[in-house]
Amino acid sequence: MKKSFKKTFIFIGILFILLKIGTSIAQEKEKFKEISLKPSGEVKQGQTVFINIKSPEKLVNPAFVFNNKKYKLFNSGENQYSGLLGVEALTNPGTYTISLTDETGNLKDQAIIKVSEKKFPSQNIAVSKGTAGLTATQHENNQINRMKTTVTDDLLGAVPPYNSPTAGCINSVFGVKRYYNGKFSGNYHKGIDIRANKGVPVKSITDGKILFAEFFRLHGGSVAVDHGQGLVSLYIHLSKIDVKAGDKVTSGQKVGEVGSTGFATGPHLHWGLYVHGTSIDPMTDWIKPVTICK
Ligand SMILES: [Zn+2]
Known part of the structure; x- marks a missing residue:
């Protein structure tokens, strides 16, 4: 009699422990599903x-x-x-x-x-003596740094996929390891280059606010658009600028025109896309695709 009581007690004890483990696993699952x-x-x-x-x-x-x-x-x-x-x-x-x-x-x-890992290609760019020594001004660097640290609380205005900024084809993809006259620059391509003729409109990929719109020595005609929540677009080498700092723009609104101002070897749009200051690849499923040049 005493023995079977002991057995029942142990059985209930084990059952209780199992039940306890079960609920704590369920609670963990409940906690980590956000x-x-x-x-x-x-x-x-x-x-x-x-x-x-x-x-x-x-x-x-x-x-x-x-x-x-x-x-x-x-x-x-x-x-x-x-x-x-x-x-x-x-x-x-x-x-x-x-x-x-x-x-x-x-x-x-x-x-x-x-x-x-993503395999990024390498590219050699022949640069003339005149452009090789071109450097950014202090003001230019300050503006670019400000762009990288801008995080606005406003919601992203539109739902992706966002538009590509200009009509043309990509002649340099994101992440390309850059060599200038055969020498590694120590940097990679922080954006994509879209080849287009001078004067082709450059449009905002989605709603946003103009952070800066001015002509820089290295970047040339430059427009940065704050899309909110840490997403920022940078358009450079523009021949013409149609907006000014503080302007609100909507998706598809013209901000400037393609050019080859600053450090550029021919007319194209360099489009940099930043997330919390990190340069990311604009060739992605949440942006309408741009074809690669043949
Ligand atoms: Zn570029």
């Missing part, structure tokens, strides 16, 4: 990840951490937040964690993403 990533699972160097958060509670100053850097998230609905992650082209391939935090700094949730 982040959704697009693309999910894997991203290539130079690509962008769209992050969406559905939180069971309101978060104050939500942010996410990737590769030891913290990025702001934006309100996108009731207890919903969104943000962009630009995966730098030189990020080491491997597995990374995207951690969700709030004002308290506590970990609210996390997701895993694998960064895979």
Whole structure:
């Protein structure tokens, strides 16, 4: 009698422990289901990840951490937040964690993403003595740096896919390792070059606000458009500028014309796309495609 009582007691005990483990696993699952990533699972160097958060509670100053850097998230609905992650082209391939935090700094949730290698081509550019020594002015550098640190709370105006900025074909893709007269410049191509004739309109890819619109020594005629939430477009080498700093522009609005001002070897639009200051590849599924020159 005593023995069977003991057995029953042990059985109930084990059952209780199993039940406890079961609920704690369920609670963990419940806790870690707030982040959704697009693309999910894997991203290539130079690509962008769209992050969406559905939180069971309101978060104050939500942010996410990737590769030891913290990025702001934006309100996108009731207890919903969104943000962009630009995966730098030189990020080491491997597995990374995207951690969700709030004002308290506590970990609210996390997701895993694998960064895979993208093969970037090399390109040699023959530059004449006149253009080879061309450098940016201090003011120019300041403006470019300001552009890279601009993060505006406004929602991205339109839903992707966004338009490409000009009619033409790509003659230099993103990420190309640049050689000038056979010598590695130590840099890669932070944007795409769209070949087009001088005077072809350059249009804003989506709604935004003009950060600067002026002629620089190195970049030539330059327009930067703040699209909000850390997404910024930079159009350079323009022959003509149609907007001024502070102007609000809508998707498809003309901001200038293609040219070859500044450090350029012929008429083309250099279009740089930045996410929280990180140059990312504009040839992506959330921007209408531009064909590569034959
Ligand atoms: Zn370029």
